[in-house]
Amino acid sequence: MVNYYLARTAQALFTVFAVMTLAFGLIRLMPGGPMDFVRAQLQQEAGAVDQAQINAMVEVYTNVHPEQPLLDQYVDYMSGIMRGDLGVSMWYDRPVSEILAMALPWTVFVMTISLAFTFGIGISLGAAMAYAEGSRFDSISTLVSIFLNSIPYYVAAIVMVYFLGYESGMFPIGGRISSDVTPGLNIPFIASAFYHAALPIASFVITAFGIQALAMRGNSIRVLGEDYLRVAQLRGLPPHDIALRYIGRNAILPMYTGFMISIGFMFGGSVILEEIFAYPGVGFYMFRGIEARDYPLMMGAFILITVAVVIGVYVADLTYGKLDPRASTKGGDREAF
Amino acid sequence: MTEPEPTTTKMGRPVFEVEGASVTYDMDRGVSRVLDDATIDIFEEEILGVVGESGSGKSMFASSLLNAVPPPGTLDGEIRYHRDGEVIDLLGLSPEQLRRVRWEDVAMVFQGAQSSFNPTISIRRHFEETLEAHEYDIENGLEHARQLLADLYLDPERVLGSYPHELSGGMQQRALIALSLVLEPDVLVMDEPTAALDLLMQRSILSLLENVKEKYELTVVFITHDLPLVAGLADRLAVMYSFKFVEIGRAEDVFSNPKHPYTRALLNAIPNLDTPRSRMHPIEGSAPDPVNVPTGCSYHPRCPLADEQCEAAEPPLAETTDKHHAACYYWEEAMEEIELSIESDEPAVDDTVVGRQSDEPVVSVDAVDVHFEQGGGGLFGFFSDPDTVHAVDDANLEIYENDVVALVGESGCGKTTLGKAIIAAQRPTNGTVRYRGQDIWGTRDGRVDGEIPWEQIRRSLQMIHQDPGSSLNSHRKIKSSLEDPLRRWHPNMDPGDREERILGMLEYTGMSPPTDYALRYPHQLSGGEKQRVALIRALLMNPDVILADEAVSALDVSLRLEMMDLMLELQDAFDTSYVFISHNLSNARYFAGNADGRIGVMYLGELVELGPVDEVIDEPLHPYTKVLKWATDDMELSDRIEDPPIRGIDIPDPVNPPAGCRFHTRCPEARTVCREESPSLDEAVSAHPTACFREYPMEHPYWDSEPVDDAEETVTGDPIDAG
Numbered sequence A: 001m002v003n004y005y006l007a008r009t010a011q012a013l014f015t016v017f018a019v020m021t022l023a024f025g026l027i028r029l030m031p032g033g034p035m036d037f038v039r040a041q042l043q044q045e046a047g048a049v050d051q052a053q054i055n056a057m058v059e060v061y062t063n064v065h066p067e068q069p070l071l072d073q074y075v076d077y078m079s080g081i082m083r084g085d086l087g088v089s090m091w092y093d094r095p096v097s098e099i100l101a102m103a104l105p106w107t108v109f110v111m112t113i114s115l116a117f118t119f120g121i122g123i124s125l126g127a128a129m130a131y132a133e134g135s136r137f138d139s140i141s142t143l144v145s146i147f148l149n150s151i152p153y154y155v156a157a158i159v160m161v162y163f164l165g166y167e168s169g170m171f172p173i174g175g176r177i178s179s180d181v182t183p184g185l186n187i188p189f190i191a192s193a194f195y196h197a198a199l200p201i202a203s204f205v206i207t208a209f210g211i212q213a214l215a216m217r218g219n220s221i222r223v224l225g226e227d228y229l230r231v232a233q234l235r236g237l238p239p240h241d242i243a244l245r246y247i248g249r250n251a252i253l254p255m256y257t258g259f260m261i262s263i264g265f266m267f268g269g270s271v272i273l274e275e276i277f278a279y280p281g282v283g284f285y286m287f288r289g290i291e292a293r294d295y296p297l298m299m300g301a302f303i304l305i306t307v308a309v310v311i312g313v314y315v316a317d318l319t320y321g322k323l324d325p326r327a328s329t330k331g332g333d334r335e336a337f
Numbered sequence B: 001m002t003e004p005e006p007t008t009t010k011m012g013r014p015v016f017e018v019e020g021a022s023v024t025y026d027m028d029r030g031v032s033r034v035l036d037d038a039t040i041d042i043f044e045e046e047i048l049g050v051v052g053e054s055g056s057g058k059s060m061f062a063s064s065l066l067n068a069v070p071p072p073g074t075l076d077g078e079i080r081y082h083r084d085g086e087v088i089d090l091l092g093l094s095p096e097q098l099r100r101v102r103w104e105d106v107a108m109v110f111q112g113a114q115s116s117f118n119p120t121i122s123i124r125r126h127f128e129e130t131l132e133a134h135e136y137d138i139e140n141g142l143e144h145a146r147q148l149l150a151d152l153y154l155d156p157e158r159v160l161g162s163y164p165h166e167l168s169g170g171m172q173q174r175a176l177i178a179l180s181l182v183l184e185p186d187v188l189v190m191d192e193p194t195a196a197l198d199l200l201m202q203r204s205i206l207s208l209l210e211n212v213k214e215k216y217e218l219t220v221v222f223i224t225h226d227l228p229l230v231a232g233l234a235d236r237l238a239v240m241y242s243f244k245f246v247e248i249g250r251a252e253d254v255f256s257n258p259k260h261p262y263t264r265a266l267l268n269a270i271p272n273l274d275t276p277r278s279r280m281h282p283i284e285g286s287a288p289d290p291v292n293v294p295t296g297c298s299y300h301p302r303c304p305l306a307d308e309q310c311e312a313a314e315p316p317l318a319e320t321t322d323k324h325h326a327a328c329y330y331w332e333e334a335m336e337e338i339e340l341s342i343e344s345d346e347p348a349v350d351d352t353v354v355g356r357q358s359d360e361p362v363v364s365v366d367a368v369d370v371h372f373e374q375g376g377g378g379l380f381g382f383f384s385d386p387d388t389v390h391a392v393d394d395a396n397l398e399i400y401e402n403d404v405v406a407l408v409g410e411s412g413c414g415k416t417t418l419g420k421a422i423i424a425a426q427r428p429t430n431g432t433v434r435y436r437g438q439d440i441w442g443t444r445d446g447r448v449d450g451e452i453p454w455e456q457i458r459r460s461l462q463m464i465h466q467d468p469g470s471s472l473n474s475h476r477k478i479k480s481s482l483e484d485p486l487r488r489w490h491p492n493m494d495p496g497d498r499e500e501r502i503l504g505m506l507e508y509t510g511m512s513p514p515t516d517y518a519l520r521y522p523h524q525l526s527g528g529e530k531q532r533v534a535l536i537r538a539l540l541m542n543p544d545v546i547l548a549d550e551a552v553s554a555l556d557v558s559l560r561l562e563m564m565d566l567m568l569e570l571q572d573a574f575d576t577s578y579v580f581i582s583h584n585l586s587n588a589r590y591f592a593g594n595a596d597g598r599i600g601v602m603y604l605g606e607l608v609e610l611g612p613v614d615e616v617i618d619e620p621l622h623p624y625t626k627v628l629k630w631a632t633d634d635m636e637l638s639d640r641i642e643d644p645p646i647r648g649i650d651i652p653d654p655v656n657p658p659a660g661c662r663f664h665t666r667c668p669e670a671r672t673v674c675r676e677e678s679p680s681l682d683e684a685v686s687a688h689p690t691a692c693f694r695e696y697p698m699e700h701p702y703w704d705s706e707p708v709d710d711a712e713e714t715v716t717g718d719p720i721d722a723g
């Protein structure tokens, strides 16, 4: 059991480490890559400055010291990241970590709410569909779920921003909050935050809940046929216990894989989505970074998104081990020996 | 229809009166009547054995006793339950009343214990929620549960604290029995409660059940397909065929003097240890379809005595002799004309089968160990200490041409692993496996330059599984599944020949018309037919050795003989050897005995006895073989089941096998020396190799050492996975 947590933690750390190394590799080693690009830009801008000065500036921007041996550069770069130093954005001319620190809570906010709604709606709808298996409601919901799931989230986003934003003006077309609220734990601020996040959340949820509903429906139908359900009924357990502890729990647990994939998918999707809604989250800055060839910003956002995904999946994984006793111990099929 | 009456003085009052109970399902094809007009009384504190093959309606009868027929089935008729003089009409109760009767008065145990528990909650929680739902006092209830678990030879705290998957099959089944008794019901209905377990565990559970029944004054309805299994346990037996009771009577009468032709045929079809092998016969024909039951006596298409009367009108279930009811017009004739294999007058001697084994082994297994690492593994395996499971330790065995070796033992004893090692489907951790003298794994790795290429070795060693369905692709027709091996191994064979060969094999194995079978999908075949297809597929490779892993265990009793006969017949035609794996000594005896083969007994990864079939069966030497024989020996109708000749029910954990003789924790003959030293197969001076000090030369210190004190040993095994 303890070993399982250890192994899982090590795996998470290793992934983060690998991604950072990859980022370093991209910055430092790609010919015509970020280093050269930054250098070329600096040279263009300030034709007169000498090579040493340019190197110093490259160092500031990319957090990589081009003069040192490769290994030292690598160690410096990694320890820089550990200290939170991701270099300086060329476009905004501010430390990348500062920009991202401001943006991250908003992305996490949108993601969390989206995940909650996607799974909340998916699970309830799926359970209802399984309960009414074969009914009109079931077949219509199945069709709708499949249809919505086949729409890419960015198409939904563009359609919504066009009709609900530009055309009708019902929702804002950009920003995180209105300029007239004071940040803090007050109602106008929170309401405004939700108001601005509504469309990004909606485009994720509308296109993602269908698959979860279908998965939940399938799981529930399978559990409904299990022997232990029949035994529980014969033992006279109250229906709500059976619904929660027997059907619910056993049907929801397998959806955990879907949940993990969703975490990754949504963070990845935030790059495009936040751009469409001009929502200044991590993804938005990453997009800007790509557009402006602002490598430090781009790499920083990339690392941050990866770390966020890894942490999300890690937490989900550990909680799963708590919920499903089979996950972390190995049930042995003894006859297999 | 006369109603069966109390049969002995002991059975005073009835607990259940079932009258004309029927269960029907509306299907597209028509009404499916899966329980047809069942009428029977069940008496206080008796054990009623209900026997039938799969699809005979016996499970429906079980569910009816709790008025719990799976929807959308409907249950009609009358079922009266007597509780302390009060008569309860089970079919007329309100849902809440019915909920109370279930489990508080009548409880039920199902076949697959693993699937009867919610996998995500602990065993303790199962007990607690049951007590809560019926408003019992939790503390007292759990105390009672602990008592029950202890009565069933389980360690209460340990089991309560476990999750279902952490217990072995036998432990789960016993925990389930305890769960069913926690509300102190009067009646316990058990639907095939032991079918998924190996024989020794079945017998052990039965003997515990007997004690529990006495202690808690239970009435037990025991549903099974295995007549001999319940014969010793039950007071009365009721035999079901085609959704009806066809024979009801005292257990000893039904078992030794069955009157219905079906019961007689069923008894003759069951392999056992005493009957001469030549006198066991499969039942011809197949069981009827519930939508389309034959008119008149539903057994007439298969009955050798059937005449027009039988086809025209259904015989009533009538009393024949004293308290013995049978539904047959010609029960007197049946008793004379259908001879029972066990009571035949002919001398019970088999023709000696002379094997045609070669002198040179085809496969030889030399000092083979197979260890599995449990846990660990993967990229981060170094963080955890993997447990080493000793699946097979130091096995030596030779398989000759035309040989049959049956490996027997409990679940988890390593028989499957050793079997796989023999056919090169499992790489041994240590030791060598040779095919015609050539090191198999050396060839595989290119270390040995033999004449026989690896591909050819692979092809010569084939396997058929317990579950034939899993080895056939469900989306492909039988023909294309069978063409694969031919295409792979005989790429130059022309398609016409290939087809002819396949059709020929189908025909040969009794699947005619073969052209029809060739075009079916696996789900359109019965279990027996699927198993035949799997056998054909293995045989198409012209293999030297076929590993048959519990190949007949999943089949209905009456089909087992048929399948084994077919396999033996094909051995003659194809010159193959079999390694036959079974937990059932009778099947092993029948199969290996008919080919003059050997039986190898395995315990916790070690071969403990290896010898000719008749020697091992008639004079088992190793104490463990004696236990297995005890577990199988149920054809003799003993009044009471004796306690098992073994000191612990559960097999110890193969991760930490006991030191010394691995059997010493359970061996009734164990002495202190057995704890330290381990006996080996070849030092024994007995007729055939036996790994027990009792078969060593008399000077062995065993005889001077003290018997082990039972109190020091734990009665329960240790298969809980510490994970």
Ligand code: SF4
Pocket: B260, B261, B262, B297, B298, B299, B300, B303, B304, B305, B306, B307, B310, B315, B327, B328, B329, B330, B331
């Ligand atoms: S009634 Fe006729 S067909 Fe039925 S079992 Fe008796 S003899 Fe056979």
Ligand code: SF4
Pocket: B622, B623, B624, B661, B662, B663, B664, B665, B667, B668, B669, B670, B671, B674, B679, B691, B692, B693, B694
């Ligand atoms: S060696 Fe000892 S413990 Fe082992 S089987 Fe023989 S008597 Fe029993």
